[in-house]
Every structure is written in C-alpha cells, then in structure tokens.
Amino acid sequence: MSVNLTLVLTSSVLLGCGVYLVLERSLTRVLLGLVMIGNGVSIAFLVAGGRAGRAPIVEKGGDTSGLSDPLPQAMVLTAIVIMLATTAFVLAMAYRSWQLNGHDDVQDDVEDDMIRHLASRDVTSEAYAATTSDFPGDDSSGDPGEGPDDDPLAADEAEINQERPS
Amino acid sequence: MNALVPLPVVLPILAAGVSLALLHHPRIQRWLSLGVLTAVVVISSALLVQADRHGPQTVWIGAWSETLGIVLVADRLAALMLVVSAVVTLAVLAYSVGQGMTEDEEGAPISIYHPTFLVLVAGVSNAFLAGDLFNLFVSFEMLLFASYVLLTLGGTATRIRAGTIYVLVNLLSSTLFLISIAVTYAATGTLTLAHLAERLAELPDHVSLMIQLLLLTTFAIKAAVFPLSFWLPDSYPTAPAPVTAVFAGLLTKVGVYAILRTQTLLFPDSPLSDLLLWTALLTMLIGILGAVAQSDIKRMLSFTLVSHIGYLILGIALGSRLGTAGTIFYVVHHITIQTALFLVLGLVERRAGSTALMRIGGLARLAPLLAVLFFVPAMNLAGIPPFSGFIGKVGLFQAAQADGGWLPWTVVAGGAVTSLLTLYAVAKTWAVAFWRTPEEAHEALEAISDAADPAPGHGSDDGTHQHRGHVHTSAGTITKNDIEEARRLGNDDLPDRDFHTLIEAGEDNRHSPAGMLVPAAGLVTLSVLLTVVAGPLYGLSERAARDLHQRDTYVSSVLTGEAR
Structure with missing residues (x-):
C-alpha cells in the first residue's frame, strides 16, 4: 500500500497539538484539543483508504478501476457526525460548569484532594474512624493557602452526592 | 438469516423515538418502555435457545454483499449476554418507574429519561451483536x-464535575478506538470480525501485536481495568441510584465482552497472556484495597466493581476453554449481583437518608427486609458458598490451576485475598450500617465531629435546601479551592442530620414503595436462582466457551459463500 506522506504528517501534527491541548485545565481548550484529535483521526482514515482515486460512484456497467476506497470515507463521515454531537455535548457541559462555578476548569478529584489534605494534617480517614469510633482530633494546621481549616468529615461527604429523596 | 436478530437493537431505538414524541405523556412513556424491554427479554431468550440449538444466528443488514455489509451475529455468548442485559435493564427500568425518579428530581429534564434509557439498551444490545469493529464502535458511541x-x-x-471526567475519559478511549480501527483497516482491508480472524494471522507479528494492544487498551478503559480504572469510582456514585445500578452492572461488562470477543476470535495465540494476568492481579488487589478504605457504601461498591473485573480478566488471560467458561459464568453472576446491590442501596438511601457509613445504623431492626436484600447479594459478591459467586470463583481458580504456571497460581492467591477482603468490606458495612443502633451511630458521629471542631460558618445554610449541590442554594460560597467546594457540597448533610436525627424528627421514609422494592427483590431472587441453576448455566457457559475457541463455528456461520 502506498502512503501519502502529506496526509500522514498533517494527521500527526493535528494529533500532537490535540494531545497538548487536552492536557490543559480549561474544558474549552480540552474540547478544542479533542476536535483536533478527531480531525487527525479522520485524516488517518483517509490514509488507511490507500491511494486517492476517482470518486467512488459506479455507473451501471461502468468501469470500477481506479476508484477510491469508499469504505473509509463512509466511516469518516460517521465519525464526523459523532464528533459533532460530542462537541455539542461537551460545549453544553463547559457552559453549565461556567454557570455553576464561574470557570470551566476540569476539577480535581475530591477523594484525591481529601487524602492529600488528611495526610498533610496527619489524621486518620473516616473509614477508620467509622469502625473504631475514635478520632484523633488534630485540627491545628492546614495547608497554607487552603482557606479556613475544615472538618474532614464534611469534606469526606462531598462525594456522597445523592439527592435525598423528598 | 434470522429476523429476530436485529430486534433487540431496532425495537428500543424505535421506541426511543416514539418515546421522545410522547414527552408530554409520561404515563404512556413508562408503559412503552416497560413493554419494549419485556419484548426484548422474550426475543433475547428465544435467540439464546436458537443459538444454543442451531448454532450462531446471523443477519447481513440490508442484504449487502459479505465484503461490504454490516453483520449482526448472535452466537451463544452474545445471546446469553443479551438475555442477562435485557433482564437487568428491565428490572432497573421498573425500579426507576417505581421510584418516580421523574418526580423527585427537581429541575431535571424529566421526560428524556425514558428515551435515553432506551438508547442505552439499544447500544448495549448492538455491542453484543456487532459482527464488525466499526459497528462495535458505533454501538459504544450509542451507549456512551x-x-x-x-x-x-x-x-x-457534582454531576457536572463527575460527568466531565467521565465524558473526557470516554471520548479519549473512543478516539483510540477509531485509531485502532483505522490501523486495522489499513493493515487488513476489512473490519468484519470473521474476516479479521483469518487475515490477522497472515500479518507480521509486530503489526498484529500493535493492533491487539490498541484494541486491548481501548476496551480496558471501558471495562475499567487497572491502571485505566480510576475514572470509575469517581463518576458512578454521583448518578441517581437506578442509573448507577445499570452502569455498574452493564457498561463495564460490555468492555469485558469486547475484550473476550476480540481476544478469542482475533488473537487466539495471544502473546500478551502474562501481561493480562498481571493486570488481572493488580486490578483485583488495588480495587479491593480502595473498597476497604471507603466510608460510603456506594463508593465502596464501585471499588469492588473494579476489583471484580480482575476475575473476569483472569479467565480471559488464561486463554483456555476452562478460563473462558469461568469468565462467562462470572460475567452473568456479576452483572446480576452488582445491579441488585446498587438497587438495594437506592432503597437504603431512601430509608436512611444517606449511604455514608457514619450516618446510618440499625437498619437490620428498622428495615429487616432491606437488610436481607442487602445481606444475600453482599455475601454472594464476597463468594460465600453456596452462592454463584463462590461457584464462579472456583471455576476460575480451577482453570488457573489447570494452566499450572507460577503466575496463574499467584493470581489465584491474589483472587483469594481479594475475595476475603471483599468479605471484610461488606461485613464492615453490615456491622456498621445494619447492626449497630442509630443512637450508637449518632453518638459516634457526635464524638468525631466534636473532636474535629467544625470550621466557622460551617452550618450557615443548614437545611435551607432539599437537594445538595444545587446552584441556587450556595452561589455565594463558590471558590476555586476544591476542598472548599467539597465542604459546600457536603453541607446539606451535616452531622446533625444523620439517620438518628431523621428518626427523632419523624422525617425518615418508613415505607419503601412497592414499585422499587419488587424489582430490587426480584433481581436479588434472580441472583439466588443463578445459584440454583448453576449447573445448566455453567454447561451453557462451557458450550459458549467451546464456540469461542473453535473459531470456525463463528467464521463459517458469518461467511457463507463468496467472500471466503
């Protein structure tokens, strides 16, 4: 199979830039990165289709030699449609996040934050406390820059996010 | 050619469209969804019987030629998965109708629940039936x-926060899937699994190894295999109970199914056995250690979900017929049990106002039925004899022992430890949430929160709103600091609002609605029944495993003539 070097290069540049953008914090930039990755992958499909040829439209009894491979094109079309829907959904989510928080950053894992927080204060986790009913109450020093020191219990509750049935 | 094959996909999709048109008639919507899912259960069962008696059932959609068309295949494995998924989704839908989640979800776009759920069902069915990689991709996108x-x-x-992670991770895995499809097509010129089964063998080793690794990574993200599992425990528990139940039960198993299908059909002499065994071991151990550390039952169960994916990977990694049979049996068991547990948890949350271990207690006395409904599947999950969990684990361990190397034995040891730790995790939950009295729970909580000395302003908006995390309740307290935010989100469920105080105030829900109780109890009963019919079911799993390893059965039923 012969490969079009221009397409390969374009695809890899798009993928590379996309990956860089996905590593950003802002959801909008992540989305842009995903769109770039999506386009890079679409071009990769064109590469997979082999040498470019005539438009794959077959007339009755016509000549079929030298046609492009239509299958990858059909797949790319499907992928583009899916990408469109995805973009719309992520945009809506970024907007909602901005509505709620005033920013659209991808947020830290609560659990992760909490563990770091507890570790920095050298206290036991709630899971341990729940079984022993004994909690060393060291509340003296928090992380610098973390605002008022808080109740580890309340922080631990954050991921229990179910609405209470009314 | 069998006209029944496309129906499990077509019916829910059509019903989703109709359901969308019926937005203003919620009652008709419910009956429509229930009716369609019941029909899917019946059709899938018929397919299973046919596939078991007459071999794989196939349909080339639109009668396209075998080089171009899309094929749906219902062999024993696919049909079995269809039946289980149909039963489970029906139970979950009945549960959510009973919950009337449409009514107590304030501000939620209510009426889209049913159409969306139906699309999910169609996507899951399509994933099981898909006979080519691109169709598999499309079905993943549907269900995602x-x-x-x-x-x-x-x-x-909270849901936007959890959703962001979930959506981004899955988008990346979908992109990876597309890349692997492009690579596969470039290398072989086909995506039909039956063709690939023949052509991949002709490729140079390094090319087929790359394709295998790409596909494995893609599916491992979906299946939450360590180290690609970290998105799961963070995102699943935030959804409404029935949604978590169906996600936990089905979605990861679709990934496992895809791994099982591609590994057995496309890469029968996998050079990655050892790698998979290691991931199986690590998935089990790290998952269950996470579960032990959790103080919320939902999160605990999400971690056990990750850890038990390890058992399934063990069976696949062995690559033997015994191992595959063990995995198939365990998948059936685990889908049922995990969904049942999450449904029961939804009831627990409704009764006690929370699923945090700190806040609840005494459920064994106050809600004995719930206690039984939790206890039975929990013990089943841990693998206590004679339940199906025990049978499944024994099957897998026997398969590993038949393999004989030191690595399978190590994984067996890891599996046994995981099983014990699962028992520890659920027993702790039992002792704390069900066995001690609410007063004890309250006192323990008081003692802890006294010691922890709540921060100033902690209780400022206590009890002012019904739903945690709603935007209008606490717009002023938002900061970028995640800890701050965590506290804000947790605020509504302050220590003084635990189960005990709810009881004192007479605000606890004393009655679980029958509409929720019956589906949950039904699913628990079904999981016990799996133990009763374990013999025939294991026989079926073994026959399905034999089909998978004799690849000719699959290939020849898909490719009938010209294309071979």
Missing part, C-alpha cells in the same frame, strides 16, 4: 452518549 446524558441528568454541580 446515553450514559453521558444519564450521568449528568439534572446538571447539578
């Missing part, structure tokens, strides 16, 4: 899109 919507239902802050 439905799951994005269900996970962020209502758009509350």
Whole structure:
C-alpha cells in the first residue's frame, strides 16, 4: 500500500497539538484539543483508504478501476457526525460548569484532594474512624493557602452526592 | 438469516423515538418502555435457545454483499449476554418507574429519561451483536452518549464535575478506538470480525501485536481495568441510584465482552497472556484495597466493581476453554449481583437518608427486609458458598490451576485475598450500617465531629435546601479551592442530620414503595436462582466457551459463500 506522506504528517501534527491541548485545565481548550484529535483521526482514515482515486460512484456497467476506497470515507463521515454531537455535548457541559462555578476548569478529584489534605494534617480517614469510633482530633494546621481549616468529615461527604429523596 | 436478530437493537431505538414524541405523556412513556424491554427479554431468550440449538444466528443488514455489509451475529455468548442485559435493564427500568425518579428530581429534564434509557439498551444490545469493529464502535458511541446524558441528568454541580471526567475519559478511549480501527483497516482491508480472524494471522507479528494492544487498551478503559480504572469510582456514585445500578452492572461488562470477543476470535495465540494476568492481579488487589478504605457504601461498591473485573480478566488471560467458561459464568453472576446491590442501596438511601457509613445504623431492626436484600447479594459478591459467586470463583481458580504456571497460581492467591477482603468490606458495612443502633451511630458521629471542631460558618445554610449541590442554594460560597467546594457540597448533610436525627424528627421514609422494592427483590431472587441453576448455566457457559475457541463455528456461520 502506498502512503501519502502529506496526509500522514498533517494527521500527526493535528494529533500532537490535540494531545497538548487536552492536557490543559480549561474544558474549552480540552474540547478544542479533542476536535483536533478527531480531525487527525479522520485524516488517518483517509490514509488507511490507500491511494486517492476517482470518486467512488459506479455507473451501471461502468468501469470500477481506479476508484477510491469508499469504505473509509463512509466511516469518516460517521465519525464526523459523532464528533459533532460530542462537541455539542461537551460545549453544553463547559457552559453549565461556567454557570455553576464561574470557570470551566476540569476539577480535581475530591477523594484525591481529601487524602492529600488528611495526610498533610496527619489524621486518620473516616473509614477508620467509622469502625473504631475514635478520632484523633488534630485540627491545628492546614495547608497554607487552603482557606479556613475544615472538618474532614464534611469534606469526606462531598462525594456522597445523592439527592435525598423528598 | 434470522429476523429476530436485529430486534433487540431496532425495537428500543424505535421506541426511543416514539418515546421522545410522547414527552408530554409520561404515563404512556413508562408503559412503552416497560413493554419494549419485556419484548426484548422474550426475543433475547428465544435467540439464546436458537443459538444454543442451531448454532450462531446471523443477519447481513440490508442484504449487502459479505465484503461490504454490516453483520449482526448472535452466537451463544452474545445471546446469553443479551438475555442477562435485557433482564437487568428491565428490572432497573421498573425500579426507576417505581421510584418516580421523574418526580423527585427537581429541575431535571424529566421526560428524556425514558428515551435515553432506551438508547442505552439499544447500544448495549448492538455491542453484543456487532459482527464488525466499526459497528462495535458505533454501538459504544450509542451507549456512551446515553450514559453521558444519564450521568449528568439534572446538571447539578457534582454531576457536572463527575460527568466531565467521565465524558473526557470516554471520548479519549473512543478516539483510540477509531485509531485502532483505522490501523486495522489499513493493515487488513476489512473490519468484519470473521474476516479479521483469518487475515490477522497472515500479518507480521509486530503489526498484529500493535493492533491487539490498541484494541486491548481501548476496551480496558471501558471495562475499567487497572491502571485505566480510576475514572470509575469517581463518576458512578454521583448518578441517581437506578442509573448507577445499570452502569455498574452493564457498561463495564460490555468492555469485558469486547475484550473476550476480540481476544478469542482475533488473537487466539495471544502473546500478551502474562501481561493480562498481571493486570488481572493488580486490578483485583488495588480495587479491593480502595473498597476497604471507603466510608460510603456506594463508593465502596464501585471499588469492588473494579476489583471484580480482575476475575473476569483472569479467565480471559488464561486463554483456555476452562478460563473462558469461568469468565462467562462470572460475567452473568456479576452483572446480576452488582445491579441488585446498587438497587438495594437506592432503597437504603431512601430509608436512611444517606449511604455514608457514619450516618446510618440499625437498619437490620428498622428495615429487616432491606437488610436481607442487602445481606444475600453482599455475601454472594464476597463468594460465600453456596452462592454463584463462590461457584464462579472456583471455576476460575480451577482453570488457573489447570494452566499450572507460577503466575496463574499467584493470581489465584491474589483472587483469594481479594475475595476475603471483599468479605471484610461488606461485613464492615453490615456491622456498621445494619447492626449497630442509630443512637450508637449518632453518638459516634457526635464524638468525631466534636473532636474535629467544625470550621466557622460551617452550618450557615443548614437545611435551607432539599437537594445538595444545587446552584441556587450556595452561589455565594463558590471558590476555586476544591476542598472548599467539597465542604459546600457536603453541607446539606451535616452531622446533625444523620439517620438518628431523621428518626427523632419523624422525617425518615418508613415505607419503601412497592414499585422499587419488587424489582430490587426480584433481581436479588434472580441472583439466588443463578445459584440454583448453576449447573445448566455453567454447561451453557462451557458450550459458549467451546464456540469461542473453535473459531470456525463463528467464521463459517458469518461467511457463507463468496467472500471466503
């Protein structure tokens, strides 16, 4: 199979830039990165289709030699449609996040934050406390820059996010 | 050619469209969804019987030629998965109708629940039936899109937060899937699994190894295999109970199914056995250690979900017929049990106002039925004899022992430890949430929160709103600091609002509605029944495993003539 070097290069540049953008914090930039990755992958499909040829439209009894491979094109079309829907959904989510928080950053894992927080204060986790009913109450020093020191219990509750049935 | 094959996909999709048109008639919507899912259960069962008696049932959609068309294949494995998924989704739908989640989800776009759920069902069915990689990709997208919507239902802050991670991770895995499809097509010129089974063998080793690794990584993200599992425990528990139940039960198993299908059909002499065994071991151990550390039952169960994916990977990694049979049996068991547990948890949450271990207690006395419903599947999950969990684990361990190397034995040891730790995790939950009295729970909590000395302003908006995490309740307290935010989100469920105080105030829900109780109890009963019919079921799993390893059965039923 012969490969079009221009397409390969374009695809890899798009993928590379996309990956860089996905590593950003802002959801909008992540989305842009995903769109770039999506386009890079679409071009990769064109590469997979082999040498470019005539438009794959077959007339009755016509000549079929030298046609492009239509299958990858059909797949790319499907992928583009899916990408469109995805973009719309992520945009809506970024907007909602901005509505709620005033920013659209991808947020830290609560659990992760909490563990770091507890570790920095050298206290036991709630899971341990729940079984022993004994909690060393060291509340003296928090992380610098973390605002008022808080109740580890309340922080631990954050991921229990179910609405209470009314 | 069998006209029944496409129906499990077509019916829910059509019903989703109709359901969308019936937005203003919720009652008709419910009956429509229930009716369609019941029909899917019946059709899948018929397919299973046919596939078991007459071999794989196939349909080339639109009668396209075998080089171009899309094929749906219902062999024993696919049909078995269809039946289980149909039964489980029906139970979950009945449960959510009973919960009337449509009514107490304030501000949620209510009426889209049913159409979305139906699309999810169609996607799952399509994934099981898909006979080519691109169709598999499309079905993944169908079920993922439905799951994005269900996970962020209502758009509350916590769900948007969890949804962001979930959506991004899955988008990346979908992109990876597309890349692997492009590579596969470039290398072989086909995507039909039956063709690939023949052509991949002709490729140079390094090319087929790359394709295998790409596909494995893609599916491992979906299946939450360590180290690609970290998105799961963070995102699943935030959704409404029935949604979590169906996600936990089905979505990861679709990934496992895809791994099982591609590994057995496309890469029968896998050079990655050892790698898979190691991931199986690590998935089990790290998952269960996470579960032990959790103080919320939902999160605990999400971690056990990750850890038990390890058992399934063990069976696949062995690559023997015994191992595959063990995995198939364990998948059936685990889908049922995990969904049942999450449904019961939804009832627990409704009764006690929370699923945090700190806040609840005494459920064994106050709600004995719930206690039984939790206890039975929990013990089943841990693998206590004679339940199906025990049988499944024994099957897998025997398969590993038949393999004989030191690595399978190590994984068996890891599996045994995981099983014991699962028992520890659920027993702790039992002792704390069900066995001690609410007063004890309250006192323990008081003692802890006294010691921890709540921060100033902690209780400022206590009890002012019904739903945690709603935007209008606490717009002023938002900061970028995640800890701050965590506290804000947790605020509504302050220590003084635990189960005990709810009881004192007479605000606890004393009655679980029958509409929720019956599906949950039904699913628990079904999981016990799996133990009763374990013999025939294991026989079926073994026959399905034999089909998978004799690849000719599959290939020759798909490719009938010209294309071979």
